[in-house]
Amino acid sequence: MNLNKWIKENTFHHSQFWDIKQLIEEKEKQGLTISLCLPTLNEEKTIGKEIILFKSELMDRYPLLDEIAVIDSGSTDQTREIAAAYGADVYLSADILPQVGEKKGKGENLWKAVYQLKGDIICYVDADIANIHPRFAYGLIAPLLYNKEMKYVKAFYDRPLAFSHGIRPSGGGRVTEILVRPLFSLFFPDLTGLIQPLSGEYAVRREVLEKIPFPIGYGVETSHILDVYKEWGLEAFGQTDLDQRVHRNQETLSLGKMAFGILRAFLARSASMGLDVDMSKLSSIMRQFQAHDENYEQTECEIVEEERPPMITLPEYREKFGRD
Amino acid sequence: MSRTYASIEEIIGDLPAIREVCVSLRETLLANLVMIGEIPAPTFKEEARVDFLLQRFSECGLTNTSSDECGNGLGILPGKTRDRNILLLAHADTVFSERRDHTVSVHTDHIHGPGIADNSLGLAVLATLPTLLEKLGLELDSGLILMGAARSLGRGDLEGTRFFLENNKIPVTAGICVEGVQLGRLSYASAGMLRGEVTCRVPEEYDWIRRGATGAILILNEVINRILSISLPRRPKTSIVLGSVEAGAGFNIIPTEGTLCFEVRSESAEIVQQIALELDDIMEDVASQTGAEVTLDVIARREPAGLPIGHSLVKQTREIMSSLELLPHITPSISELSTLIAHGIPAVTLGITDGERLHEQRETVKIDPIFTGLVQLVAVLLAIDGGFCDESE
Numbered sequence: 001m002n003l004n005k006w007i008k009e010n011t012f013h014h015s016q017f018w019d020i021k022q023l024i025e026e027k028e029k030q031g032l033t034i035s036l037c038l039p040t041l042n043e044e045k046t047i048g049k050e051i052i053l054f055k056s057e058l059m060d061r062y063p064l065l066d067e068i069a070v071i072d073s074g075s076t077d078q079t080r081e082i083a084a085a086y087g088a089d090v091y092l093s094a095d096i097l098p099q100v101g102e103k104k105g106k107g108e109n110l111w112k113a114v115y116q117l118k119g120d121i122i123c124y125v126d127a128d129i130a131n132i133h134p135r136f137a138y139g140l141i142a143p144l145l146y147n148k149e150m151k152y153v154k155a156f157y158d159r160p161l162a163f164s165h166g167i168r169p170s171g172g173g174r175v176t177e178i179l180v181r182p183l184f185s186l187f188f189p190d191l192t193g194l195i196q197p198l199s200g201e202y203a204v205r206r207e208v209l210e211k212i213p214f215p216i217g218y219g220v221e222t223s224h225i226l227d228v229y230k231e232w233g234l235e236a237f238g239q240t241d242l243d244q245r246v247h248r249n250q251e252t253l254s255l256g257k258m259a260f261g262i263l264r265a266f267l268a269r270s271a272s273m274g275l276d277v278d279m280s281k282l283s284s285i286m287r288q289f290q291a292h293d294e295n296y297e298q299t300e301c302e303i304v305e306e307e308r309p310p311m312i313t314l315p316e317y318r319e320k321f322g323r324d
Numbered sequence: 325m326s327r328t329y330a331s332i333e334e335i336i337g338d339l340p341a342i343r344e345v346c347v348s349l350r351e352t353l354l355a356n357l358v359m360i361g362e363i364p365a366p367t368f369k370e371e372a373r374v375d376f377l378l379q380r381f382s383e384c385g386l387t388n389t390s391s392d393e394c395g396n397g398l399g400i401l402p403g404k405t406r407d408r409n410i411l412l413l414a415h416a417d418t419v420f421s422e423r424r425d426h427t428v429s430v431h432t433d434h435i436h437g438p439g440i441a442d443n444s445l446g447l448a449v450l451a452t453l454p455t456l457l458e459k460l461g462l463e464l465d466s467g468l469i470l471m472g473a474a475r476s477l478g479r480g481d482l483e484g485t486r487f488f489l490e491n492n493k494i495p496v497t498a499g500i501c502v503e504g505v506q507l508g509r510l511s512y513a514s515a516g517m518l519r520g521e522v523t524c525r526v527p528e529e530y531d532w533i534r535r536g537a538t539g540a541i542l543i544l545n546e547v548i549n550r551i552l553s554i555s556l557p558r559r560p561k562t563s564i565v566l567g568s569v570e571a572g573a574g575f576n577i578i579p580t581e582g583t584l585c586f587e588v589r590s591e592s593a594e595i596v597q598q599i600a601l602e603l604d605d606i607m608e609d610v611a612s613q614t615g616a617e618v619t620l621d622v623i624a625r626r627e628p629a630g631l632p633i634g635h636s637l638v639k640q641t642r643e644i645m646s647s648l649e650l651l652p653h654i655t656p657s658i659s660e661l662s663t664l665i666a667h668g669i670p671a672v673t674l675g676i677t678d679g680e681r682l683h684e685q686r687e688t689v690k691i692d693p694i695f696t697g698l699v700q701l702v703a704v705l706l707a708i709d710g711g712f713c714d715e716s717e
Binding site: 052085 | 432
């Protein structure tokens with residue numbers, strides 16, 4: 001598919017989908033169920049507001065969502081209590097599929113949600129969004145309802161608070177612009193059409209989620225994009241402009257670790273994507289610097305980027321969802 | 325539940341059932357509160373907030389919704405009879421600039437954000453009321469006019485409410501003004517009021533060597549001292565609030581201009597008038613003594629008026645509050661209520677919940693008491709609708 005054609009046809013703005021009643025009609029016509037998953041770790045400041053808005057607007061007022069679930073990594077604050085108080089289904093990640101053990105990372109929660117939630121479409125939304133609005137869910141779900149070939153819809157955010165010229169730079173965060181986009185440009189130019197490949201908000205069909213592996217850490221979004229691209233091609237993707245997203249800003253050192261995890265996830269797919277990289281020869285240690293007065297010391301952080309296998313390979317999953 | 329009520333006692337007997345339905349709409353109300361609270365609405369810039377309110381009214385199935393040329397948002401729930409209409413209004417504006425971060429935070433027992441109490445909650449209650457009445461199965465005899473009032477605060481001087489009452493063709497039988505806080509508030513009278521802004525200007529070539537009279541701040545200080553020396557009577561109750569002072573730009577720049585915003589409140593119109601005359605004298609005196617330009621701009625004025633304490637609307641409201649174990653905190657109003665009363669419409673102002681840090685960034689409302697506030701509001705509405713608040717001619 002031509003990249004410009006893809007950008008034109010598969011890029012949306014949430015305001016195109018303001019008629020939620022029409023979305024519900026479409027959903028009912030197709031007999032689909034939709035789940036909203038909020039992965040959490042210590043999000044007590046924002047989780048209550050997210051659940052109130054999604055439940056009130058997209059369950060009680062307009063029944064677009066069939067379930068709202070919080071998959072928590074073991075928060076030590078009031079996240080789970082607040083989420084339950086406002087009517088979300090709350091699960092501790094470790095309690096889901098306990099026989100496969102527990103790994104720490106957002107990807108783990110996303111993967112376990114595939115087993116725990118019932119929806120034919122799962123919409124993932126980060127729980128730390130300060131300016132949450134129902135569009136964060138319906139803006140991503142809608143393209144899947146209106147386009148049967150589309151399988152994976154990502155959010156992007158594009159409305160600067162103030163900009164004085166007609167043309168403005170548009171793109172992702174720092175890691176996207178200095179790592180992911182150069183990588184994609186080098187190896188998979190088609191994927192550069194994704195404006196924010198690392199955004200934490202996306203809606204995906206179950207038939208896709210169950211067939212792709214989930215890195216448990218930073219690499220989950222990148223690996224999803226590569227795996228979906230390889231299996232279903234560029235036309236499987238859509239992207240929706242959700243205007244502005246207000247969230248915590250990350251420190252540069254944290255971004256460094258994120259970039260390292262993403263690189264490992266990328267390189268781990270290199271062989272299957274036709275590139276020649278021997279993963280066993282690559283280091284799993286990320287080295288960074290910190291300074292105490294005049295002394296500089298190196299810190300080492302091991303980032304292995306473990307992966308969970310495609311959910312469909314688990315007998316428990318095949319039994320629960322009747323997959324032969 | 326769906327019924328008509330033969331007496332105020334019957335309404336009171338139904339309050340527990342009404343509360344249950346109110347509680348079942350918790351997420352709906354709180355979602356409205358969050359979404360309204362995150363739309364900035366400084367006075368004269370309420371449009372986006374009013375649009376949201378109108379959108380909510382339409383979604384609730386109200387067929388007659390519109391905004392008027394003054395920016396008020398209106399939704400009408402038709403009643404079973406055409407001759408009675410109850411006006412429920414909440415001011416749509418807040419004291420916060422649109423540049424302020426309007427993020428709202430939700431916790432288990434409270435919500436905070438700028439303007440959340442004054443008056444995002446009042447507006448959220450209006451936005452939720454059609455759904456609440458539908459869920460209660462209540463069809464009122466009276467038509468219900470729901471109004472998000474624009475241009476209420478400060479320089480707005482209740483322009484939205486005044487415009488509506490002067491231009492609307494629908495007869496209004498009674499009114500309820502909804503304020504976010506405080507639960508237990510009962511206003512049925514308005515105080516006399518004069519709201520003014522004093523501006524001092526000194527020429528830039530002002531002699532900075534002259535001791536004691538350098539710059540606008542010192543002149544403003546003199547004005548303040550003189551205002552504070554006005555003797556105020558204990559009865560009728562009278563007060564002068566010095567609300568804000570603005571002047572100056574740094575450590576060593578002599579300020580050439582300063583403003584003081586203040587409000588005089590009194591139960592007596594004569595005393596307000598007397599103070600107004602004294603203020604004029606003060607301005608003239610300070611100007612002549614200092615050589616500066618000192619002007620008083622009167623921004624708003626209200627005449628004291630009200631319902632008698634024995635009015636059926638007041639009595640039944642107190643009865644309902646007492647059945648909810650609310651101790652009425654009776655306070656004169658200088659807001660929308662005064663306009664309704666000035667138009668001969670019996671009206672009260674009610675608060676919805678407990679709150680704190682009013683007009684601060686972390687303005688807070690408590691969640692649980694909201695349901696008592698809602699029950700109180702529905703009960704007073706039913707009492708008016710049932711004719712239990714009517715005065716015999």
